[in-house]
Amino acid sequence: MTGSGEDIIAVRDLVKKFGSFVANDRLTFRVHRGEIFGFLGANGAGKTTAIKILCGLSYPTSGEIRVAGHDVYTGREKIKRRIGYMSQKFSLYEDLTVSENIRLYAGIYGLKRNYIQERETQLLESLGLRHIKNEYIRKIPLGWKQKLAFSVAIFHRPAIVFLDEPTGGVDPITRRQFWEMIHEAARDGITVFVTTHYMDEAEYCDRVSIMVEGRIEALDTPVLLKKQYHSANMNEVFIKLARKR
Amino acid sequence: MPVILQQVSKSFGDVRALNEVGFQVGDGELFGLIGPDGAGKSTLFRIIASLLIPDAGSCMVLGFDVVKQYREVRKLIGYMPGRFSLYMDLSVEENLNFYATVFGTTVRENHDLVREVYRHIEPFRKRPAGKLSGGMKQKLALSCALIHRPRILLLDEPTTGVDAVSRREFWEMLEKIRREGITILVSTPYMDEAELCDRVALMQKGGILEVADPAEMSTREEVPLFALRSSSEVYPYLERIRKQEGCQSAWLFGDELHVTLKSKEYEPLIREEIGRWKEPSLEWVAIAPSIEDRFMRLIRQEQEPDSGHGAGIKYRTDR
Amino acid sequence: MKRFFGFVKKEFQHIFRDVRTLVILFALPVVMIVLFGYVVTNELKDVRIGIWDRSGDQITRDAINKILSSGYFVLAGTLDHEEQIGSLFRSGNAKVVVIFEHGFEKKLMRENRAAVRLVTDASDANSAQLALNYLQGVLAGFFRSLNPDAGLPWEVEIRTRMFYNEEMKGVYMFVPGLMALIMMLISALMTSVTITREKEFGTMELLLASPLKPWEIILGKVTPYVLLSLVNAGSIILLGTLVFNVPVSGSLPLLILECLLYITLALSLGVLISTVAKTQQMAMVFSMLGLLLPTILLSGFIFPVDNMPGILRGLSTIMPARWFIVVVKNVMLKGTGFAFIWKESLILLGMTIFFIMAALRRFNVRLEK
Numbered sequence: 001m002t003g004s005g006e007d008i009i010a011v012r013d014l015v016k017k018f019g020s021f022v023a024n025d026r027l028t029f030r031v032h033r034g035e036i037f038g039f040l041g042a043n044g045a046g047k048t049t050a051i052k053i054l055c056g057l058s059y060p061t062s063g064e065i066r067v068a069g070h071d072v073y074t075g076r077e078k079i080k081r082r083i084g085y086m087s088q089k090f091s092l093y094e095d096l097t098v099s100e101n102i103r104l105y106a107g108i109y110g111l112k113r114n115y116i117q118e119r120e121t122q123l124l125e126s127l128g129l130r131h132i133k134n135e136y137i138r139k140i141p142l143g144w145k146q147k148l149a150f151s152v153a154i155f156h157r158p159a160i161v162f163l164d165e166p167t168g169g170v171d172p173i174t175r176r177q178f179w180e181m182i183h184e185a186a187r188d189g190i191t192v193f194v195t196t197h198y199m200d201e202a203e204y205c206d207r208v209s210i211m212v213e214g215r216i217e218a219l220d221t222p223v224l225l226k227k228q229y230h231s232a233n234m235n236e237v238f239i240k241l242a243r244k245r
Numbered sequence: 246m247p248v249i250l251q252q253v254s255k256s257f258g259d260v261r262a263l264n265e266v267g268f269q270v271g272d273g274e275l276f277g278l279i280g281p282d283g284a285g286k287s288t289l290f291r292i293i294a295s296l297l298i299p300d301a302g303s304c305m306v307l308g309f310d311v312v313k314q315y316r317e318v319r320k321l322i323g324y325m326p327g328r329f330s331l332y333m334d335l336s337v338e339e340n341l342n343f344y345a346t347v348f349g350t351t352v353r354e355n356h357d358l359v360r361e362v363y364r365h366i367e368p369f370r371k372r373p374a375g376k377l378s379g380g381m382k383q384k385l386a387l388s389c390a391l392i393h394r395p396r397i398l399l400l401d402e403p404t405t406g407v408d409a410v411s412r413r414e415f416w417e418m419l420e421k422i423r424r425e426g427i428t429i430l431v432s433t434p435y436m437d438e439a440e441l442c443d444r445v446a447l448m449q450k451g452g453i454l455e456v457a458d459p460a461e462m463s464t465r466e467e468v469p470l471f472a473l474r475s476s477s478e479v480y481p482y483l484e485r486i487r488k489q490e491g492c493q494s495a496w497l498f499g500d501e502l503h504v505t506l507k508s509k510e511y512e513p514l515i516r517e518e519i520g521r522w523k524e525p526s527l528e529w530v531a532i533a534p535s536i537e538d539r540f541m542r543l544i545r546q547e548q549e550p551d552s553g554h555g556a557g558i559k560y561r562t563d564r
Numbered sequence: 565m566k567r568f569f570g571f572v573k574k575e576f577q578h579i580f581r582d583v584r585t586l587v588i589l590f591a592l593p594v595v596m597i598v599l600f601g602y603v604v605t606n607e608l609k610d611v612r613i614g615i616w617d618r619s620g621d622q623i624t625r626d627a628i629n630k631i632l633s634s635g636y637f638v639l640a641g642t643l644d645h646e647e648q649i650g651s652l653f654r655s656g657n658a659k660v661v662v663i664f665e666h667g668f669e670k671k672l673m674r675e676n677r678a679a680v681r682l683v684t685d686a687s688d689a690n691s692a693q694l695a696l697n698y699l700q701g702v703l704a705g706f707f708r709s710l711n712p713d714a715g716l717p718w719e720v721e722i723r724t725r726m727f728y729n730e731e732m733k734g735v736y737m738f739v740p741g742l743m744a745l746i747m748m749l750i751s752a753l754m755t756s757v758t759i760t761r762e763k764e765f766g767t768m769e770l771l772l773a774s775p776l777k778p779w780e781i782i783l784g785k786v787t788p789y790v791l792l793s794l795v796n797a798g799s800i801i802l803l804g805t806l807v808f809n810v811p812v813s814g815s816l817p818l819l820i821l822e823c824l825l826y827i828t829l830a831l832s833l834g835v836l837i838s839t840v841a842k843t844q845q846m847a848m849v850f851s852m853l854g855l856l857l858p859t860i861l862l863s864g865f866i867f868p869v870d871n872m873p874g875i876l877r878g879l880s881t882i883m884p885a886r887w888f889i890v891v892v893k894n895v896m897l898k899g900t901g902f903a904f905i906w907k908e909s910l911i912l913l914g915m916t917i918f919f920i921m922a923a924l925r926r927f928n929v930r931l932e933k
Contacts, residue, residue: 043379043406044378141283142282168434169282171280171281173544173545174281176496197407198435200437203499204480223476238409238410239410242410296772330767332578334581334582342570346571349567349775
């Protein structure tokens with residue numbers, strides 16, 4: 001494996017407690033630069049809690065966590081500038097146009113105006129969405145929305161992008177197109193940290209971690225995980241692990 | 246036939262949610278509505294549940310018209326809406342009791358039917374519904390929909406956003422409920438769940454693409470389908486395959502690439518080409534299409550009759 | 565019937581589990597009534613007045629002493645000619661000036677009549693009116709004690725509208741108004757919010773898909789609030805009696821029956837609002853703007869109906885609270901019987917029936933979308 005210098009996320013003994021409830025129990029893992037990291041787990045296994053900590057939205061109870069070279073205790077603001085975030089629930093403002101959304105997010109990250117304009121044209125061109133530049137988000141199909149939301153999340157070229165169930169509810173073709181975009185982004189050096197309930201999507205990841213009741217039960221490449229758990233696909237791996245309790 | 250839909254259409258403003266939808270659900274059948282968000286699945290459920298009036302067409306549930314005889318319909322159906330719709334501030338037990346009284350029955354009366362589902366959440370019966378996990382909420386909602394022993398169970402996307410383990414458990418429960426003689430209509434965006442149904446309707450953009458038995462569906466597929474497998478990553482070969490002459494479409498599919506060809510004649514050419522890549526780990530085999538393959542081909546046919554190529558959305562960044 | 569009781573039980577569970585609802589239901593009325601009560605009484609503790617005693621005899625001096633020792637008024641200054649009144653008001657130093665006419669005592673002894681003029685700064689009409697009422701009360705008491713046999717041996721040039729409020733206490737005026745307001749707020753607002761909450765959370769979808777009939781859903785949601793609003797009406801009456809000494813002169817059962825009528829009316833208004841509003845927020849806005857404000861402004865609670873311009877006075881006739889306030893004032897303060905309020909009661913009953921019918925008609929047995 002690559003050295004620690006190449007690790008964009010380094011987590012050691014992350015613990016998060018809510019009262020007596022342990023949501024994250026001594027998580028330890030590393031995410032390498034440019035990889036697609038699948039962060040899987042059952043509902044309530046503690047994924048969301050961990051993602052919030054990694055994004056600098058909440059403090060851990062204890063543990064050493066570095067994201068994009070910054071400590072989550074002291075460098076939260078710096079971390080936020082270097083990450084992108086997209087979820088199924090919240091992505092774009094429905095009552096703004098496509099173009100307004102792009103400019104809004106780019107503006108938030110302090111990008112220069114000329115630069116924004118140039119990149120916006122380029123982006124809409126590559127997505128084939130130029131004709132709906134001035135359309136309200138609420139009027140465009142879900143599939144386009146999600147592709148656009150992803151593009152917006154990486155518009156400021158973050159070191160890492162966090163995707164929380166990004167493909168929920170879209171048709172199988174759009175889902176695959178979305179994953180091709182993820183691969184492209186990874187090829188460009190953006191680390192992708194993704195959660196999903198579609199187990200075939202776990203196969204598309206470089207490495208996958210599976211959380212069960214607050215702990216990481218397994219972490220490896222899909223190929224090795226399948227071998228280790230004698231399973232034909234990731235779905236079986238997941239079910240074997242999560243049912244074990 | 247417990248459910249008969251004929252030419253049902255429904256619009257909201259200028260959005261056409263359903264476009265001349267028609268199918269029948271047989272007695273005791275586990276019938277799946279498969280399709281992405283916005284396909285019109287929820288609207289269809291609400292029409293069957295007598296909660297919406299179709300603009301055109303008719304819908305009969307157990308011989309009753311959902312518009313004129315909605316009172317009869319409502320006594321006979323058990324409905325689980327797509328959104329979790331129980332009282333968050335009431336406990337598991339209180340929710341269940343409430344729905345039992347609403348239908349003029351008691352939990353005890355239908356305990357044998359509900360037990361199979363309810364036993365999973367019984368340990369938490371004093372907990373407010375709002376504090377249950379996703380999987381448990383879904384089981385509670387199912388218990389409430391079953392409490393009056395409905396003749397037909399309508400489940401609108403019960404497994405969306407639910408993890409793979411809970412989803413599998415849920416389908417095991419559905420199988421048991423079906424054995425009790427209850428007809429089940431269930432919708433899902435997960436294609437793999439379609440294989441668990443007796444029959445499915447594939448839906449897209451308010452219309453039905455196809456209604457069939459899942460096993461039969463794959464035999465209908467005329468376009469030859471092949472898989473490219475590798476012991477390592479297959480993504481790097483995606484673009485290469487798409488560039489081959491005769492390739493109609495190529496998509497990531499779990500740890501494989503699924504490739505359809507314009508005709509069988511191209512197969513030897515592509516096989517030879519792959520051989521030239523000198524990657525011993527690559528494996529090229531003819532496979533039987535799954536429902537997801539079928540669905541993808543049907544929607545592609547609808548959207549863009551001849552271009553089956555690529556994402557059409559190249560994302561590139563300059564560096 | 566079992567179905568109905570099951571529903572009511574569930575509704576009570578919602579209410580008793582939600583702290584916010586409980587606060588609005590039980591703390592709000594108490595806080596409002598105490599607040600209003602003390603704001604009104606405090607205001608009258610330090611009203612600054614000017615005095616122009618043109619007579620300067622024993623009686624006027626005693627009267628002035630009486631006024632200043634009443635605790636409601638503070639002497640801002642004495643005057644000796646007309647022009648000072650204007651300057652006193654303009655400087656904001658006083659709200660009221662009391663003027664005893666020249667030769668007051670002599671006139672009173674000889675002709676049994678004399679004049680006190682009360683001049684008030686009416687830019688703040690409500691407090692001025694209130695101050696005048698107090699002043700009149702104090703003076704009337706004083707002169708009656710001087711000459712208990714005679715009727716009213718004096719003349720005041722400003723008339724008062726509060727014939728039945730002998731002690732001229734402000735609290736009397738606001739207790740009926742506040743009852744109308746609080747019961748409208750709790751009944752209409754709470755029901756419209758609780759019904760729209762079911763819509764917002766999607767639980768209404770399940771209720772509609774069940775064999776429950778519209779009236780069962782509505783009645784089930786409303787019944788707990790009828791009971792709770794009655795408890796509230798009782799606590800307001802009790803508070804009025806115990807804290808502010810506003811007695812119930814008339815029949816208590818009659819008062820409670822009238823309250824019940826008014827509550828039913830407010831509840832049906834709440835149901836009607838819920839058939840229009842899609843979210844709790846909308847229901848709240850509709851209730852606040854559509855019911856609460858008009859109730860405060862147009863019912864005669866704060867601004868007397870008689871002083872309103874024509875259009876507003878016309879509008880006030882469709883305010884249920886206007887009629888209810890009349891009813892409560894009659895039963896509580898005047899102690900009159902049903903014979904005197906049957907007209908108002910009939911109007912309230914008519915409105916109630918109208919709103920119930922409208923709500924039932926508008927209540928959709930299906931979803932909109």
